[in-house]
Amino acid sequence: MKKLIAGVVLGVGLTAMAHGAGDPQAGEQNAAACQACHGQGGANPIMGVYPKISGLGEKYLHNQLVAIQKDERVIVEMTGQLTGKSNQDLQDLAAYFAGQEMGVNQANxxxxxxxxxxxxxxxxxxxxxxxxxxxxxxxxxxxxxxxxxxxxxxxxxxxxxxxxxxxxxxxxxxxxxxxxxxxxxxxxxxxxxxxxxxxxxx
CATH class of the missing domain: 1.10.760.10 (Cytochrome c-like domain)
Incomplete structure (x- = not known):
């Protein structure tokens, strides 16, 4: 009985974790606007002052997207880009870009x-x-x-x-x-x- 209860608790915990995670495939479908500035897969921005957003980590990316949407982090170029997106949309975008590879630049x-x-x-x-x-x-x-x-x-x-x-x-x-x-x-x-x-x- 204890094993059954432990299994149920573990299963519920894993389901909750999975539910909170982003869906990279859904994120890719909504990433076109992002890639206009950040490049394909977020790895090749059109300007050096723009960040590569590929491979940064899902938690970090999601936190930054939420902060930008709430105007807690003000980035003029991002004005209006996240308007109307749900938290799941932001999580999906974060999951997609976190899974992309960041290339390396040539250092001075x-x-x-x-x-x-x-x-x-x-x-x-x-x-x-x-x-x-x-x-x-x-x-x-x-x-x-x-x-x-x-x-x-x-x-x-x-x-x-x-x-x-x-x-x-x-x-x-x-x-x-x-x-x-x-x-x-x-x-x-x-x-x-x-x-x-x-x-x-x-």
Whole structure:
């Protein structure tokens, strides 16, 4: 009897988990508008300042889509793009783009050494932790924790986000306080170097 109850509880738990997950096939059907700016599969944006949204992690993507829809994260270019979409629609889009592969850019060799040192070891003198601690040594992120993959992301976009965290114009999300604190300790050169480094990281 105990085994039967445990099985029912487990089954209900798994069903609930499955119900909350996005459907990548449904997401693909609604992704055409996104791909106009972010490229096929979200992997090749039309401008370097736009993010690659492929492979970032479903939880992170869903959280950002919800924040944008609720105007908790204001992105002018996204105005009206998510109007009328249900939470399931956003979950489906997140599932679709999370399953796409992010290509790697060519990093500037003049900045790789400095960027690598900061990404992997942080800056003890200024109290900056390593980026790899949350975003993984290979830049794959931590999908269950909601930390996005960074390896291959456009350097211009990464730099723009670090500046936004530093000046407080990006303050949404569970991890915003962490990122704002870290960014507040970064110099302009460190931002440029680490953004360059992750753009070529795989």
């Amino acid at each position: 060799p003049d900045l790789v050494e400095q960027g690598q040192a900061l990404y992997r070891g942080g800056n003890m003198a200024s109290g900056v932790p390593s980026c790899a601690g949350c975003h993984s040594p290979q830049g794959h992120g931590n999908a269950p924790g909601g930390y996005p993959a960074l390896g291959g992301q456009n350097a211009e976009y990464v730099a723009k986000q670090l500046h936004a965290y530093r000046d407080g114009t990006r303050a949404n999300g569970n991890n915003a306080a962490i990122m704002m604190d870290i960014a507040s300790k970064l110099t302009d050169f460190e931002i440029e170097a680490v953004a360059n480094y992750v753009s070529g990281l795989n």
